[in-house]
Amino acid sequence: MGDRRMPAEHCTLVRILGESVRPGERRTLDLQVARLYTRTPVEIPVVVQRGPQEGPALLLLAGVHGDEINGIETVRLVMDELKVRPLERGTLIAIPILNVFGFLALRRELPDGRDLNRFFPGSAHGSLASRLAHALVTEVLPAVDVTIDLHSGADQRHNHPHLRYTGGDTRSLALARVFDPPLLLRAAVRPKSIREHLVRQGRAYVLFEGGRARSLDEDAVRVGLRGITRVMEHLGLWKGPSDMARGAVHLSQSKWVRAPMAGIFHPTAENGSHVARGMVLGFITDPYGEQVRHVKSPLEGHILCVNTSPVVNHGDALMHIAYDAP
Ligand SMILES: [Zn+2]
Numbered sequence: 001m002g003d004r005r006m007p008a009e010h011c012t013l014v015r016i017l018g019e020s021v022r023p024g025e026r027r028t029l030d031l032q033v034a035r036l037y038t039r040t041p042v043e044i045p046v047v048v049q050r051g052p053q054e055g056p057a058l059l060l061l062a063g064v065h066g067d068e069i070n071g072i073e074t075v076r077l078v079m080d081e082l083k084v085r086p087l088e089r090g091t092l093i094a095i096p097i098l099n100v101f102g103f104l105a106l107r108r109e110l111p112d113g114r115d116l117n118r119f120f121p122g123s124a125h126g127s128l129a130s131r132l133a134h135a136l137v138t139e140v141l142p143a144v145d146v147t148i149d150l151h152s153g154a155d156q157r158h159n160h161p162h163l164r165y166t167g168g169d170t171r172s173l174a175l176a177r178v179f180d181p182p183l184l185l186r187a188a189v190r191p192k193s194i195r196e197h198l199v200r201q202g203r204a205y206v207l208f209e210g211g212r213a214r215s216l217d218e219d220a221v222r223v224g225l226r227g228i229t230r231v232m233e234h235l236g237l238w239k240g241p242s243d244m245a246r247g248a249v250h251l252s253q254s255k256w257v258r259a260p261m262a263g264i265f266h267p268t269a270e271n272g273s274h275v276a277r278g279m280v281l282g283f284i285t286d287p288y289g290e291q292v293r294h295v296k297s298p299l300e301g302h303i304l305c306v307n308t309s310p311v312v313n314h315g316d317a318l319m320h321i322a323y324d325a326p
Contacts, residue, residue: 014057014091016048016143021091024052031095031139033132036111042101044132046140047094049082055090056145056235060228062095064117064149064194066102066109067213071150074224078232090237093144098136101128106214108154118190120197137197146175147198147205148231150224153212156309157317160272160302161210161223163248166195171204177248178234179206179227182272183302184248185322212308249302251322259284259312260293267319269297271306281319284312299323 013020017029030043060078062071075096082092097103101110109115114129122133141147153159162183165172176184187207189196198205208227210220226243233240259265267282269275275297284293301323307316 012054014048014050014143016093017046017139021048021050023050023054025050031135033135034128036101044095044098044100047079047092047096049079049087049092049094051087051089051091051237053089055088055237057091057093057143058232058235058237059093059095059140059144059147060150061098061147061194062150063097063099063103065115065151065154065213066097066099066104067106068108068150068152069214069216070152070211070220070224071208072096072103073216074150074221074228077221077225078228081229085238087237088239090235091143092232092237093140095136095140098132108213117193120192120194133194136194141198141201141203145203146231146235147194147203148179148228149194149205149207151207151209152215152217152220153209153305155213156307157305157320158212158217158271158308159209159220159305161208161220162251162304163227164207164209166199166205167252169199171202172199172206175204175231176206177245178231179208180230180245181208181223181227181248182246183304183322184250185254185304186250186252249324251302251304251324253325254301254304254320254322255299256317257281257295257297257319257321259314259316259318260295261286261291262312262314263287263291263293264310265295265307265312265318267306269303269319271303274300274302275321276300295319297321 026049029046119129119133121137122130163181164187165176167186211217232238263284263286269281301321304322305320
């Protein structure tokens with residue numbers, strides 16, 4: 001048998017960003033979109049690792065929002081693991097920070113204030129957001145079969161680790177089941193998001209939410225890493241499975257519980273926990289020691305997200321409760 005290498009012309013090439021990547025090869029390519037107004041070129045590194053055998057291509061995407069750190073760390077840990085656990089087959093494409101522009105300033109948006117995830121599939125001649133979306137859509141996504149997009153809660157919102165998939169999309173639901181998150185939320189597609197683009201193309205896509213922006217949450221990273229590992233084993237990129245599925249709690253609807261008055265918010269219910277209707281979720285106090293108002297859950301469900309801001313205005317979203325409804 002021996003180690004006989006196929007001549008290069010017989011190898012199936014994965015083409016990405018105009019470059020060819022051969023079986024067993026690892027390359028760091030650059031997605032070039034624009035220069036900053038300082039003329040500084042901005043390159044977005046795209047790491048492509050191929051296994052020795054043919055197989056599906058998995059995209060790990062993080063940093064679509066420049067202030068969401070948990071996904072960046074999760075992708076780093078997967079790449080670190082590859083050093084001791086090489087791919088068996090297929091291709092791993094890792095973009096740890098898509099919105100490099102936002103990451104430089106630890107901001108969700110691009111420098112022009114636009115949310116990248118509202119500009120897909122983008123255009124070659126549009127705004128910076130539109131151009132970046134277009135570059136990803138035309139130069140990377142054609143090589144991708146399965147996408148895991150990693151996010152965290154915006155601002156002060158702390159998301160309990162959960163996975164979102166698109167209702168009616170059986171490919172993405174199957175992928176979500178393999179990922180096996182603690183909570184699984186069926187969510188409507190946002191217009192012009194990367195999810196809308198990929199679902200329209202019939203590609204499997206799930207969105208992982210965990211922790212909050214501008215913070216590193218070990219629990220979110222651990223749950224994300226476990227799910228990605230399970231997907232990689234399922235696709236045959238790694239040998240597996242390494243652990244048993246625990247079974248996700250399925251949720252299909254969600255509702256925000258809002259502040260009944262302005263003041264200091266003291267959450268008492270644990271993020272991710274199951275709550276009964278009428279259960280106390282926390283309380284709000286006024287700074288002068290005159291008022292205390294309990295915040296009760298209007299429905300039975302699971303807490304998906306908690307507002308960690310200590311000071312809230314009347315009507316502010318406090319806790320996001322998700323439940324299952326036919
Ligand atoms: Zn995000």
